[in-house]
Amino acid sequence: MWRSLRVDLRAGKAYWQEVPPEEVAMGGRYRTARLLLEQEAYRFDPFSPENPLVFAVEPLAGTGFPTPTAPAWAPAAP
Template structure:
């Protein structure tokens, strides 16, 4: 099980999403792309508050696998 937090700074709310099974394998860049498509941010102004800032750990983060401890981040610009 892996947890992801969705934090909204405007209304100070926090949502927790738990990933299980195959969803854990599809994290990192895949999770970022899926989240961006779900929110429809292709038309969002880069400097607007609706532009998400996403940090996502890869599937091997926390293991001894070589180069596994990268963090992916994305901002629409």
């Protein structure tokens, strides 16, 4: 089972969310883009506190597998 941690800084809450295996296989960049679209980040001003910021890792990160496994992060930038 794969999980992601979602943190709501305004509400001061954090919760775990299950992630389907096919989404994990797509990688961190896919996940960041999907989450930003899901939250409709394109509607927010880039400097607004409501603007989401997503951090993710590629599926093979931390395994020692010789591929680019850099973390992905995605803000809605100006």
